[in-house]
Amino acid sequence: MSDTARPNTPSLDSYWMPFTANRQFKKAPRLLAAAEGMHYTTDDGRRVLDGTAGLWCVNAGHGRRQITAAVERQLSTLDYAPSFQMGHPIAFEFAERLAAIAPGGPEAKLDRVFYTGSGSESVDTALKIAIAYQRAIGQGTRTRVIGRERGYHGVGFGGISVGGLVNNRRVFPLLPGTDHLRHTHDPDRNAFTRGLPAHGAELADDLERLVALHGVETIAAVVVEPVAGSTGVLLPPKGYLERLREIATRHGILLIFDEVISGFGRLGTPFATDYFGVTPDIVTTAKGLTNGTIPMGAVFVKRDVHDALMTGPEAAIELFHGYTYSGHPVACAAGLATLDVYAGEGLLTRGAALAQEWEDAIFTLKDAPNVIDIRTIGLVAGIELASRPGAAGARAYDVFLDCFHKGLLIRVTGDIIALSPPLIVEREQIGEIVSVLGDALASAG
16 A cells, blocks of 8 residues: 555655665555554554564563553653662662573672663673773773674674674774674585584684784673574574683683573573573673663673772762663663563563474475575574575565565565564464465565
8 A cells, every 4th residue: 555545644754764775665665553462553454463573672572561551650750860870769670670580690690780772782881891891900902892794783883893794884984993703604514404503613713813813912802692683593503602702711801792682581591691501791682671662771791890890989980881861760660560571471481382393383494485594593583595696685575575465574684584473472373474474485486
Protein backbone atom coordinates (compact mmCIF):
# COMPACT_ATOMS: atom_id res chain seq x y z
CA MET A 1 0.00 0.00 0.00
CA SER A 2 1.42 3.42 -0.89
CA ASP A 3 1.87 6.17 1.69
CA THR A 4 -0.88 8.22 0.04
CA ALA A 5 -3.34 5.37 0.55
CA ARG A 6 -2.74 5.15 4.30
CA PRO A 7 -5.31 7.18 6.26
CA ASN A 8 -4.03 9.33 9.12
CA THR A 9 -0.41 8.59 8.27
CA PRO A 10 2.01 11.50 8.78
CA SER A 11 4.37 12.60 6.06
CA LEU A 12 7.47 10.44 5.89
CA ASP A 13 9.70 13.25 4.66
CA SER A 14 11.07 14.76 7.86
CA TYR A 15 12.31 11.63 9.66
CA TRP A 16 15.85 10.65 8.56
CA MET A 17 15.79 6.96 9.41
CA PRO A 18 18.84 5.15 10.84
CA PHE A 19 20.53 2.23 9.04
CA THR A 20 17.83 2.44 6.36
CA ALA A 21 17.75 3.04 2.63
CA ASN A 22 15.45 6.01 3.16
CA ARG A 23 14.40 6.57 -0.44
CA GLN A 24 13.66 2.90 -0.97
CA PHE A 25 11.71 2.59 2.29
CA LYS A 26 9.58 5.67 1.76
CA LYS A 27 8.41 4.40 -1.62
CA ALA A 28 6.94 1.31 0.08
CA PRO A 29 6.90 1.89 3.86
CA ARG A 30 6.55 -0.87 6.43
CA LEU A 31 4.98 0.68 9.52
CA LEU A 32 4.46 -1.08 12.85
CA ALA A 33 1.65 0.41 14.93
CA ALA A 34 1.27 -1.88 17.96
CA ALA A 35 2.80 -4.92 19.65
CA GLU A 36 1.75 -7.59 22.12
CA GLY A 37 3.48 -10.79 23.17
CA MET A 38 5.18 -12.35 20.16
CA HIS A 39 3.53 -10.16 17.53
CA TYR A 40 3.59 -6.73 15.97
CA THR A 41 0.54 -5.19 14.32
CA THR A 42 1.11 -3.10 11.21
CA ASP A 43 -0.63 0.21 10.55
CA ASP A 44 -2.98 -1.60 8.16
CA GLY A 45 -3.95 -4.20 10.78
CA ARG A 46 -1.82 -7.25 9.88
CA ARG A 47 -0.21 -9.37 12.61
CA VAL A 48 3.51 -10.02 12.16
CA LEU A 49 5.37 -12.64 14.20
CA ASP A 50 8.48 -11.08 15.72
CA GLY A 51 11.41 -13.31 14.78
CA THR A 52 14.03 -10.80 15.92
CA ALA A 53 12.93 -9.64 19.40
CA GLY A 54 12.58 -6.17 17.93
CA LEU A 55 16.25 -5.46 17.36
CA TRP A 56 17.68 -8.23 19.57
CA CYS A 57 16.21 -6.44 22.61
CA VAL A 58 12.60 -7.43 23.45
CA ASN A 59 13.63 -10.61 25.24
CA ALA A 60 10.48 -10.93 27.37
CA GLY A 61 8.10 -10.17 24.52
CA HIS A 62 6.05 -7.06 23.85
CA GLY A 63 3.58 -5.15 25.98
CA ARG A 64 4.60 -6.48 29.38
CA ARG A 65 2.14 -4.83 31.78
CA GLN A 66 4.49 -5.18 34.76
CA ILE A 67 7.11 -3.03 33.03
CA THR A 68 4.53 -0.52 31.82
CA ALA A 69 3.16 -0.10 35.33
CA ALA A 70 6.63 0.37 36.81
CA VAL A 71 7.44 3.06 34.25
CA GLU A 72 4.14 4.83 34.92
CA ARG A 73 4.72 4.82 38.70
CA GLN A 74 8.24 6.14 38.33
CA LEU A 75 7.23 8.93 35.95
CA SER A 76 4.66 10.13 38.46
CA THR A 77 7.15 9.90 41.36
CA LEU A 78 10.53 11.07 40.02
CA ASP A 79 10.73 11.67 36.30
CA TYR A 80 14.39 12.73 36.19
CA ALA A 81 17.24 13.31 38.58
CA PRO A 82 20.84 14.32 37.81
CA SER A 83 23.49 11.69 38.37
CA PHE A 84 26.49 14.04 38.56
CA GLN A 85 27.28 14.64 42.25
CA MET A 86 23.72 13.54 43.05
CA GLY A 87 21.92 10.23 43.31
CA HIS A 88 18.51 8.64 43.64
CA PRO A 89 17.69 5.34 45.39
CA ILE A 90 16.39 3.40 42.40
CA ALA A 91 19.72 3.65 40.55
CA PHE A 92 21.51 2.02 43.48
CA GLU A 93 18.79 -0.59 43.86
CA PHE A 94 19.02 -1.54 40.19
CA ALA A 95 22.82 -1.76 40.34
CA GLU A 96 22.56 -4.05 43.37
CA ARG A 97 20.10 -6.29 41.54
CA LEU A 98 22.32 -6.39 38.45
CA ALA A 99 25.38 -7.20 40.56
CA ALA A 100 23.50 -10.18 41.99
CA ILE A 101 23.14 -11.72 38.51
CA ALA A 102 26.39 -10.31 37.07
CA PRO A 103 28.18 -12.24 34.31
CA GLY A 104 30.23 -15.15 35.62
CA GLY A 105 28.50 -15.33 39.00
CA PRO A 106 29.89 -14.15 42.34
CA GLU A 107 33.36 -15.62 41.73
CA ALA A 108 33.89 -13.39 38.68
CA LYS A 109 33.35 -10.24 40.76
CA LEU A 110 31.99 -8.34 37.75
CA ASP A 111 29.78 -6.49 40.20
CA ARG A 112 30.53 -2.81 39.67
CA VAL A 113 28.00 -1.23 37.31
CA PHE A 114 28.33 1.96 35.24
CA TYR A 115 25.13 3.13 33.53
CA THR A 116 24.92 4.37 29.95
CA GLY A 117 22.14 5.13 27.50
CA SER A 118 22.83 2.52 24.81
CA GLY A 119 25.11 -0.25 23.63
CA SER A 120 27.24 2.24 21.70
CA GLU A 121 27.73 4.28 24.86
CA SER A 122 28.50 1.11 26.82
CA VAL A 123 31.32 0.22 24.43
CA ASP A 124 32.89 3.69 24.50
CA THR A 125 32.59 3.64 28.29
CA ALA A 126 34.32 0.26 28.53
CA LEU A 127 37.19 1.43 26.34
CA LYS A 128 37.67 4.55 28.48
CA ILE A 129 37.56 2.52 31.70
CA ALA A 130 40.21 0.15 30.31
CA ILE A 131 42.58 2.96 29.39
CA ALA A 132 41.94 4.77 32.68
CA TYR A 133 42.66 1.55 34.58
CA GLN A 134 45.98 1.04 32.86
CA ARG A 135 46.97 4.60 33.69
CA ALA A 136 45.86 4.16 37.32
CA ILE A 137 48.16 1.14 37.78
CA GLY A 138 51.14 2.95 36.27
CA GLN A 139 50.75 1.66 32.70
CA GLY A 140 49.96 4.99 31.06
CA THR A 141 51.57 4.01 27.76
CA ARG A 142 48.84 1.40 27.27
CA THR A 143 46.33 3.33 25.18
CA ARG A 144 45.87 1.02 22.19
CA VAL A 145 42.64 -1.01 21.92
CA ILE A 146 42.25 -4.12 19.78
CA GLY A 147 39.00 -5.17 18.11
CA ARG A 148 38.22 -7.85 15.56
CA GLU A 149 37.32 -7.90 11.88
CA ARG A 150 33.57 -8.23 11.35
CA GLY A 151 32.95 -7.05 14.89
CA TYR A 152 30.15 -4.61 15.65
CA HIS A 153 30.51 -2.38 18.69
CA GLY A 154 28.03 0.37 18.04
CA VAL A 155 28.37 3.66 16.22
CA GLY A 156 30.43 5.91 18.49
CA PHE A 157 33.87 6.80 17.21
CA GLY A 158 35.37 4.35 19.70
CA GLY A 159 33.00 1.60 18.65
CA ILE A 160 33.51 1.98 14.92
CA SER A 161 37.29 2.19 15.44
CA VAL A 162 37.50 -1.17 17.21
CA GLY A 163 34.64 -2.53 15.11
CA GLY A 164 35.26 -4.38 11.90
CA LEU A 165 32.25 -3.73 9.68
CA VAL A 166 33.51 -1.88 6.64
CA ASN A 167 30.40 0.20 6.04
CA ASN A 168 30.69 1.63 9.56
CA ARG A 169 34.31 2.60 8.95
CA ARG A 170 34.74 3.75 5.37
CA VAL A 171 33.10 7.20 5.68
CA PHE A 172 34.23 8.40 9.10
CA PRO A 173 37.70 9.01 10.55
CA LEU A 174 38.83 6.40 13.06
CA LEU A 175 40.57 6.81 16.38
CA PRO A 176 44.33 6.29 16.21
CA GLY A 177 45.84 3.42 18.13
CA THR A 178 43.44 0.65 17.17
CA ASP A 179 44.08 -2.66 15.44
CA HIS A 180 42.15 -5.86 14.74
CA LEU A 181 42.28 -9.59 15.13
CA ARG A 182 41.18 -11.61 12.14
CA HIS A 183 37.56 -12.75 12.17
CA THR A 184 36.72 -16.41 12.84
CA HIS A 185 34.29 -17.05 9.97
CA ASP A 186 35.62 -20.07 8.05
CA PRO A 187 32.81 -21.59 5.97
CA ASP A 188 35.21 -23.80 4.01
CA ARG A 189 35.98 -25.79 7.17
CA ASN A 190 33.01 -25.07 9.43
CA ALA A 191 29.89 -24.82 7.24
CA PHE A 192 26.73 -26.42 8.69
CA THR A 193 28.44 -27.20 11.99
CA ARG A 194 26.08 -28.01 14.82
CA GLY A 195 27.41 -26.42 17.97
CA LEU A 196 30.66 -24.48 18.11
CA PRO A 197 32.95 -24.64 15.07
CA ALA A 198 35.78 -27.14 15.40
CA HIS A 199 38.31 -25.03 13.52
CA GLY A 200 39.75 -21.60 14.29
CA ALA A 201 40.88 -21.46 17.92
CA GLU A 202 44.37 -20.61 16.69
CA LEU A 203 43.06 -17.28 15.39
CA ALA A 204 43.19 -16.03 18.97
CA ASP A 205 46.97 -16.08 18.54
CA ASP A 206 46.56 -12.92 16.46
CA LEU A 207 46.71 -11.10 19.79
CA GLU A 208 50.29 -12.40 20.22
CA ARG A 209 51.09 -11.09 16.75
CA LEU A 210 49.75 -7.64 17.62
CA VAL A 211 51.68 -7.63 20.89
CA ALA A 212 54.84 -8.33 18.90
CA LEU A 213 53.95 -5.67 16.33
CA HIS A 214 52.98 -2.81 18.63
CA GLY A 215 54.68 -3.71 21.92
CA VAL A 216 52.80 -5.01 24.92
CA GLU A 217 53.38 -1.71 26.71
CA THR A 218 51.01 0.02 24.24
CA ILE A 219 47.94 -2.26 24.46
CA ALA A 220 45.24 -1.54 27.02
CA ALA A 221 42.44 -3.91 26.04
CA VAL A 222 40.97 -6.28 23.48
CA VAL A 223 37.22 -6.28 22.82
CA VAL A 224 35.19 -9.03 21.12
CA GLU A 225 31.60 -10.17 20.93
CA PRO A 226 31.49 -13.71 22.36
CA VAL A 227 28.93 -14.37 19.62
CA ALA A 228 29.12 -11.82 16.82
CA GLY A 229 25.52 -10.87 16.12
CA SER A 230 25.14 -7.98 13.70
CA THR A 231 27.64 -9.40 11.22
CA GLY A 232 25.55 -12.55 10.84
CA VAL A 233 25.74 -14.79 13.94
CA LEU A 234 29.37 -15.92 14.01
CA LEU A 235 30.09 -18.43 16.76
CA PRO A 236 33.48 -18.66 18.46
CA PRO A 237 35.50 -21.77 17.55
CA LYS A 238 36.00 -24.29 20.32
CA GLY A 239 38.71 -23.03 22.66
CA TYR A 240 38.98 -19.61 21.02
CA LEU A 241 37.70 -17.49 23.91
CA GLU A 242 39.72 -19.50 26.44
CA ARG A 243 42.86 -18.93 24.40
CA LEU A 244 42.16 -15.21 24.06
CA ARG A 245 41.63 -14.97 27.82
CA GLU A 246 44.95 -16.70 28.55
CA ILE A 247 46.93 -14.49 26.16
CA ALA A 248 45.34 -11.29 27.47
CA THR A 249 46.02 -12.27 31.08
CA ARG A 250 49.63 -13.14 30.35
CA HIS A 251 50.27 -9.73 28.82
CA GLY A 252 48.29 -7.59 31.26
CA ILE A 253 45.68 -6.74 28.62
CA LEU A 254 42.08 -6.30 29.73
CA LEU A 255 39.51 -8.50 28.00
CA ILE A 256 36.17 -6.88 27.19
CA PHE A 257 33.15 -8.91 26.13
CA ASP A 258 30.52 -7.00 24.18
CA GLU A 259 27.30 -8.67 25.35
CA VAL A 260 24.86 -6.06 24.11
CA ILE A 261 23.23 -8.81 22.04
CA SER A 262 24.22 -12.01 23.86
CA GLY A 263 23.28 -10.82 27.36
CA PHE A 264 20.07 -11.44 29.31
CA GLY A 265 19.17 -14.97 28.30
CA ARG A 266 19.79 -14.98 24.56
CA LEU A 267 22.04 -18.07 24.70
CA GLY A 268 20.04 -19.90 27.36
CA THR A 269 22.24 -18.57 30.15
CA PRO A 270 22.09 -15.12 31.77
CA PHE A 271 25.15 -14.02 29.78
CA ALA A 272 27.50 -15.47 27.19
CA THR A 273 30.17 -15.21 29.89
CA ASP A 274 28.25 -17.92 31.75
CA TYR A 275 27.65 -20.00 28.63
CA PHE A 276 31.32 -20.22 27.69
CA GLY A 277 32.76 -20.21 31.20
CA VAL A 278 35.31 -17.54 30.27
CA THR A 279 35.49 -14.47 32.51
CA PRO A 280 36.40 -11.12 30.97
CA ASP A 281 37.37 -7.99 32.90
CA ILE A 282 34.56 -5.81 31.55
CA VAL A 283 31.18 -6.67 29.99
CA THR A 284 29.05 -4.25 27.98
CA THR A 285 25.26 -4.61 27.94
CA ALA A 286 22.10 -2.78 26.78
CA LYS A 287 19.10 -4.01 24.71
CA GLY A 288 17.57 -6.74 26.92
CA LEU A 289 18.51 -4.74 30.03
CA THR A 290 15.10 -3.02 29.94
CA ASN A 291 13.38 -5.33 27.44
CA GLY A 292 13.84 -2.56 24.88
CA THR A 293 11.28 -0.31 26.61
CA ILE A 294 13.49 2.60 27.73
CA PRO A 295 16.94 3.19 26.20
CA MET A 296 19.64 2.13 28.67
CA GLY A 297 22.98 0.37 28.89
CA ALA A 298 25.12 -0.96 31.71
CA VAL A 299 28.81 -1.83 31.89
CA PHE A 300 29.82 -4.56 34.34
CA VAL A 301 33.35 -4.01 35.64
CA LYS A 302 35.53 -6.34 37.68
CA ARG A 303 35.93 -5.16 41.23
CA ASP A 304 39.72 -4.92 41.04
CA VAL A 305 39.52 -2.78 37.90
CA HIS A 306 37.03 -0.48 39.64
CA ASP A 307 39.04 -0.35 42.85
CA ALA A 308 42.24 0.59 41.03
CA LEU A 309 40.61 3.92 40.18
CA MET A 310 39.33 4.54 43.70
CA THR A 311 42.58 6.23 44.78
CA GLY A 312 43.91 9.74 45.20
CA PRO A 313 42.16 12.61 46.99
CA GLU A 314 38.71 11.65 48.23
CA ALA A 315 37.15 14.72 46.60
CA ALA A 316 38.60 13.91 43.17
CA ILE A 317 36.39 12.48 40.42
CA GLU A 318 37.85 9.02 39.83
CA LEU A 319 36.56 8.58 36.27
CA PHE A 320 35.89 11.81 34.38
CA HIS A 321 33.07 10.34 32.35
CA GLY A 322 29.29 10.03 32.29
CA TYR A 323 26.08 10.91 30.49
CA THR A 324 23.09 13.14 31.23
CA TYR A 325 20.93 10.03 31.28
CA SER A 326 23.25 7.71 33.21
CA GLY A 327 21.03 5.87 35.68
CA HIS A 328 17.85 7.60 34.50
CA PRO A 329 15.19 6.82 37.13
CA VAL A 330 12.54 5.74 34.61
CA ALA A 331 15.02 3.47 32.83
CA CYS A 332 16.03 1.97 36.19
CA ALA A 333 12.36 1.32 36.99
CA ALA A 334 11.92 -0.40 33.64
CA GLY A 335 15.07 -2.42 34.28
CA LEU A 336 13.97 -3.56 37.73
CA ALA A 337 10.58 -4.64 36.40
CA THR A 338 12.32 -6.42 33.52
CA LEU A 339 14.50 -8.37 35.95
CA ASP A 340 11.35 -9.32 37.88
CA VAL A 341 9.76 -10.66 34.68
CA TYR A 342 12.92 -12.57 33.76
CA ALA A 343 13.11 -14.11 37.24
CA GLY A 344 9.40 -14.86 37.56
CA GLU A 345 9.26 -16.72 34.24
CA GLY A 346 12.76 -18.19 34.21
CA LEU A 347 13.54 -16.41 30.95
CA LEU A 348 17.28 -16.03 31.50
CA THR A 349 17.63 -19.81 31.16
CA ARG A 350 14.49 -20.76 29.20
CA GLY A 351 16.42 -20.75 25.92
CA ALA A 352 18.46 -23.73 27.07
CA ALA A 353 15.37 -25.93 27.11
CA LEU A 354 14.43 -24.86 23.58
CA ALA A 355 17.90 -24.69 22.05
CA GLN A 356 17.98 -28.22 20.61
CA GLU A 357 14.49 -27.96 19.16
CA TRP A 358 15.40 -24.55 17.73
CA GLU A 359 18.57 -25.95 16.16
CA ASP A 360 16.78 -28.97 14.70
CA ALA A 361 14.04 -26.78 13.23
CA ILE A 362 16.44 -24.27 11.68
CA PHE A 363 18.59 -27.03 10.19
CA THR A 364 15.58 -28.33 8.24
CA LEU A 365 16.34 -25.35 5.97
CA LYS A 366 19.75 -26.78 5.09
CA ASP A 367 18.62 -27.92 1.66
CA ALA A 368 16.56 -24.84 0.84
CA PRO A 369 17.64 -23.00 -2.32
CA ASN A 370 20.83 -20.94 -2.02
CA VAL A 371 21.50 -21.78 1.65
CA ILE A 372 25.28 -22.19 2.09
CA ASP A 373 25.58 -22.26 5.87
CA ILE A 374 23.52 -22.40 9.06
CA ARG A 375 24.71 -21.43 12.53
CA THR A 376 22.71 -21.66 15.77
CA ILE A 377 23.37 -21.13 19.44
CA GLY A 378 20.79 -20.72 22.20
CA LEU A 379 17.82 -18.96 20.59
CA VAL A 380 19.86 -17.34 17.82
CA ALA A 381 20.30 -18.45 14.23
CA GLY A 382 22.23 -17.24 11.22
CA ILE A 383 21.30 -18.55 7.76
CA GLU A 384 23.80 -17.59 5.09
CA LEU A 385 22.74 -17.39 1.46
CA ALA A 386 24.76 -17.40 -1.74
CA SER A 387 24.89 -13.90 -3.18
CA ARG A 388 23.51 -13.09 -6.59
CA PRO A 389 26.27 -12.14 -9.05
CA GLY A 390 26.95 -8.43 -8.73
CA ALA A 391 24.12 -7.93 -6.22
CA ALA A 392 25.37 -8.80 -2.75
CA GLY A 393 22.57 -8.62 -0.19
CA ALA A 394 19.74 -8.51 -2.74
CA ARG A 395 18.65 -12.12 -2.25
CA ALA A 396 18.37 -11.84 1.54
CA TYR A 397 16.54 -8.51 1.22
CA ASP A 398 13.96 -10.13 -1.06
CA VAL A 399 13.50 -12.89 1.53
CA PHE A 400 13.07 -10.22 4.22
CA LEU A 401 10.33 -8.49 2.23
CA ASP A 402 8.56 -11.74 1.38
CA CYS A 403 8.60 -12.84 5.02
CA PHE A 404 7.22 -9.50 6.17
CA HIS A 405 4.34 -9.69 3.74
CA LYS A 406 3.69 -13.27 4.89
CA GLY A 407 3.58 -12.21 8.54
CA LEU A 408 7.11 -12.77 9.84
CA LEU A 409 9.78 -10.22 10.82
CA ILE A 410 13.36 -11.35 10.24
CA ARG A 411 16.62 -9.40 10.11
CA VAL A 412 19.17 -9.47 7.31
CA THR A 413 22.76 -8.33 7.14
CA GLY A 414 24.22 -8.68 3.69
CA ASP A 415 23.09 -12.10 2.51
CA ILE A 416 22.76 -13.51 6.03
CA ILE A 417 19.40 -13.93 7.73
CA ALA A 418 19.52 -13.47 11.50
CA LEU A 419 16.83 -14.80 13.84
CA SER A 420 16.50 -14.09 17.57
CA PRO A 421 12.87 -14.37 18.72
CA PRO A 422 11.68 -13.20 22.14
CA LEU A 423 12.54 -15.75 24.82
CA ILE A 424 8.83 -16.42 25.36
CA VAL A 425 8.61 -18.11 21.94
CA GLU A 426 6.57 -21.31 21.90
CA ARG A 427 7.30 -24.47 19.94
CA GLU A 428 4.52 -23.89 17.44
CA GLN A 429 5.88 -20.41 16.75
CA ILE A 430 9.31 -21.88 16.03
CA GLY A 431 7.57 -24.05 13.46
CA GLU A 432 5.82 -21.01 12.00
CA ILE A 433 9.10 -19.12 11.69
CA VAL A 434 10.72 -22.01 9.82
CA SER A 435 7.68 -22.60 7.60
CA VAL A 436 7.33 -18.98 6.47
CA LEU A 437 11.06 -18.60 6.01
CA GLY A 438 11.25 -21.83 4.03
CA ASP A 439 8.53 -20.64 1.66
CA ALA A 440 10.32 -17.32 1.19
CA LEU A 441 13.64 -19.03 0.47
CA ALA A 442 11.98 -21.29 -2.09
CA SER A 443 10.64 -18.32 -4.02
CA ALA A 444 13.64 -15.99 -3.69
CA GLY A 445 15.38 -17.12 -6.88
